[in-house]
Amino acid sequence: MRLILPIILLLTLLASPHTLAQDVLSTADEQAETTAVQDNFLNGIPALAVTTGDDGTQQYSVTLQILFIMTALTLLPALAMMxxxxxxxxxxxxxxxxxxxxxxxxxxxxxxxxxxxxxxxxxxxxxxxxxxxxxxxxxxxxxxxxxxxxxxxxxxxxxxxxxxxxxxxxxxxxxxxxxxxxxxxxxxxxxxxxxxxxxxxxxxxxxxxxxxxxxxxxxxxxxxxxxxxxxxxxxxxxxxxxxxxxxxxxxxxxxxxxxxxxxxxxx
Incomplete structure (x- = not known):
């Protein structure tokens, strides 16, 4: 009885080699796509653009300004009271x-x-x-x-x-x-x-x-x-x-x- 279960499992794996290989390849492809998206997010997202002017002042992109504004909204109740x-x-x-x-x-x-x-x-x-x-x-x-x-x-x-x-x-x-x-x-x-x-x-x-x-x-x-x-x-x-x-x-x-x-x- 102890030998039957390992034999059944081995036969199942041998009967579907293509399915197992496809699952492994699909997992690898998904990981590669996720890594590519993260690289693009960190390297090319326009929200993190900071432009330095001729006089040394820095201008932030509108998306980054919106992020700052949304963060500052947490102080809105205090500002409304004070x-x-x-x-x-x-x-x-x-x-x-x-x-x-x-x-x-x-x-x-x-x-x-x-x-x-x-x-x-x-x-x-x-x-x-x-x-x-x-x-x-x-x-x-x-x-x-x-x-x-x-x-x-x-x-x-x-x-x-x-x-x-x-x-x-x-x-x-x-x-x-x-x-x-x-x-x-x-x-x-x-x-x-x-x-x-x-x-x-x-x-x-x-x-x-x-x-x-x-x-x-x-x-x-x-x-x-x-x-x-x-x-x-x-x-x-x-x-x-x-x-x-x-x-x-x-x-x-x-x-x-x-x-x-x-x-x-x-x-």
Whole structure:
């Protein structure tokens, strides 16, 4: 029995020599084609073309520029939060929800969506300038990538500089040892962005403080009434929540808050 299985296997191999040879040749051909494709990819792909100009500057091919842009898109959420009005808006909304005593209403998704579209509304003039001065000339091949990036930086720099406090900007200039700059145009973006974010947080907390005061007064009044009635075991938050919601609705609170945020940016 032990000799039968090897004999059967040997007869099978001898019965199909051409098929085995064809399989071996096919495998070898596929490996050769794969190697040729890899060689062509490494040696002749136009996406890796870099052209050096007469003045020493280097120009990258459009395909390679697209690769860089797709890689830079991973930083888009951080740029959206740190270089636009998004930070101030979302912080104010979070403080407002806390002042109302609502833990999860409106939900985080609603607040983020509202803050995002309100930021787009506020930043529309900046986006239009970027599109007109940087994006369209780059698409029409009137500017290269470096020039388009420099033109796109100008509107964002002007917006952030208008919202940044001088004390915050001076702090980061001193920390970076760049105190001998001629003007705001000479401030590096690595200094302007953290100064802008610091100013935005300070402004957001100031607006949040003003929003918190009326709701805090309602909480104090309700707590005093409950203590005077001897109902100390009843949470004042349960009683004050309907009154705070009613007050917020009667004064058209969402319109007031959103309008105040928009006007705080000069819109």
């Amino acid at each position: 270089m636009t009005s998004f930070t101030r808006i979302i912080v104010v909304f979070a403080i407002l929800r806390q002042a109302l005593g609502l833990q999860s209403t409106p939900s985080n998704q609603i607040l983020l969506g509202l803050a995002l579209f309100l930021s787009i509304f506020i930043m529309t003039p900046v986006f239009q300038q970027v599109n007109q001065n940087a994006l369209q000339p780059y698409i029409n091949e009137e500017l290269n990538a470096d020039q388009a990036l420099a033109q796109a930086e100008i509107p964002f720099r002007a917006f952030m500089a208008a919202q940044t406090r001088e004390s915050d900007l001076q702090l980061f200039l001193e920390l970076s040892d760049n105190t001998d700059l001629a003007g705001i145009d000479d401030v590096p973006m690595t200094v302007l962005i953290p100064a802008f974010v610091t100013s935005e947080l300070k402004t957001a907390f100031q607006i949040g403080f003003m929003l918190f005061i009326p709701f805090l007064v309602i909480d104090l009044v309700v707590a005093s009434v409950l203590m005077a009635m001897g109902m100390m075991m009843l949470s004042p938050i349960i009683i004050s929540l309907p009154f705070k919601i009613m007050l917020f609705v009667l004064v058209d609170g969402w319109a007031m808050v959103i309008g105040t945020l928009a006007m705080s940016f000069g819109v």
